[in-house]
Amino acid sequence: MHPDSFLVIGGSGFLGRHIVDALVARGDAVAVFDIVQRYHDTPFYPGDISDQAQVSDAIKKSGATCIIHTASPTAGLQDPALYWKVNVDGTKAVIAAAKENNVPKLVYTSSAGVVFNGQDLIHVDERIPIPEKPLDAYNESKAKAEELVLAANGTDGLLTVALRPAGIFGPGDRQAVPGFAKVLKEGRSHFQIGDNTNLFDWTYVGNVAYAHVLAADKLVPQPPSTTDMVAEALDTALPS
Numbered sequence: 001m002h003p004d005s006f007l008v009i010g011g012s013g014f015l016g017r018h019i020v021d022a023l024v025a026r027g028d029a030v031a032v033f034d035i036v037q038r039y040h041d042t043p044f045y046p047g048d049i050s051d052q053a054q055v056s057d058a059i060k061k062s063g064a065t066c067i068i069h070t071a072s073p074t075a076g077l078q079d080p081a082l083y084w085k086v087n088v089d090g091t092k093a094v095i096a097a098a099k100e101n102n103v104p105k106l107v108y109t110s111s112a113g114v115v116f117n118g119q120d121l122i123h124v125d126e127r128i129p130i131p132e133k134p135l136d137a138y139n140e141s142k143a144k145a146e147e148l149v150l151a152a153n154g155t156d157g158l159l160t161v162a163l164r165p166a167g168i169f170g171p172g173d174r175q176a177v178p179g180f181a182k183v184l185k186e187g188r189s190h191f192q193i194g195d196n197t198n199l200f201d202w203t204y205v206g207n208v209a210y211a212h213v214l215a216a217d218k219l220v221p222q223p224p225s226t227t228d229m230v231a232e233a234l235d236t237a238l239p240s
C-alpha cells in the first residue's frame with residue numbers, strides 16, 4: 001500500500017474512474033470529488049472545482065495527500081465561458097485549496113490538444129511550444145490550466161506534474177467510440193475527407209490511468225545534489 005491518500009477530482013468520469021480503480025487495486029486510500037456521482041463504492045464528495053471552499057472541504061474530510069485533477073467539461077462544446085470557469089478558474093481553485101491544506105502533490109490531466117495548431121504533428125514531444133492561436137476554447141483553457149499547474153510546482157510545498165494524453169479509448173468511454181457509432185448509425189459514413197492515410201494517436205484508458213499513478217508516485221522532493229550540499233557546507237564554514 002502506498003503512503004499517499006488520493007483525492008481524484010473528476011473521479012466519476014471515464015478516465016477518473018480508471019484512475020480510482022488502479023489505486024484501489026493496489027490497496028490505496030482513494031476518495032472522489034465530482035459534480036456527479038456515478039459509483040457508490042468509493043468515498044464521494046460532491047462539488048464544483050470552481051468553488052475553492054468545496055474542494056478544500058473535500059481535501060480536509062478525505063485527508064488527501066495527493067490530488068489527481070482530471071475534471072473538465074467534455075471537448076467540443078460551444079461554451080467558452082464554461083471552459084474558462086471550470087478549467088482555468090477551477091484549476092486555480094484546486095491549486096489554492098491544495099496549498100491551503102498543505103497537500104504536497106498535484107497531478108493534472110492536460111491534453112495533447114494544447115499543442116495542436118491544425119497542422120500535422122509528427123514525433124513531437126513536450127518541447128514543442130503551445131501555439132499562439134489556440135485551436136478552440138477547450139484547448140485554450142486546458143493550456144492555461146496546465147500552465148497554472150506547472151507554475152505552481154515547487155511553490156508553498158506543492159509538487160505538480162501535468163500529463164497530455166491524446167485520444168483515450170476503452171471501457172466507459174462516452175465520447176469517442178459512441179460518437180463513431182452514432183455517425184455509422186445515422187448513415188453519415190458515405191463521405192470521406194482526405195485520402196484515408198491520416199494518423200491519430202490513441203491510448204488505452206487503463207494505460208493513461210497507470211501513467212497518472214506513476215506520475216503521482218514520482219512526485220517526491222528531490223534530495224539535494226552533492227554539489228548543492230558541498231556549496232551549502234562551504235557557505236556555512238567560510239566567513240562571509
Ligand code: NAD
Nearest residue numbers: 010012013014015034035048049070071072111166167168
Ligand atoms: P469525462 O467527462 O468522462 O470526465 C470528466 C469528469 O469531470 C466528469 O465526471 C465530470 O462530472 C467532472 N466535472 C466536470 N466539470 C466539473 C466541475 N466543475 N467540478 C467537478 N467535476 C467536474 O471526461 P474524460 O474523457 O474522462 O476526460 C478526463 C480528462 O482527460 C479531462 O481533463 C480531459 O480534458 C482529458 N482528456 C481526455 C481525452 C479523451 O479522449 N477522453 C483526451 C485528452 C485529454
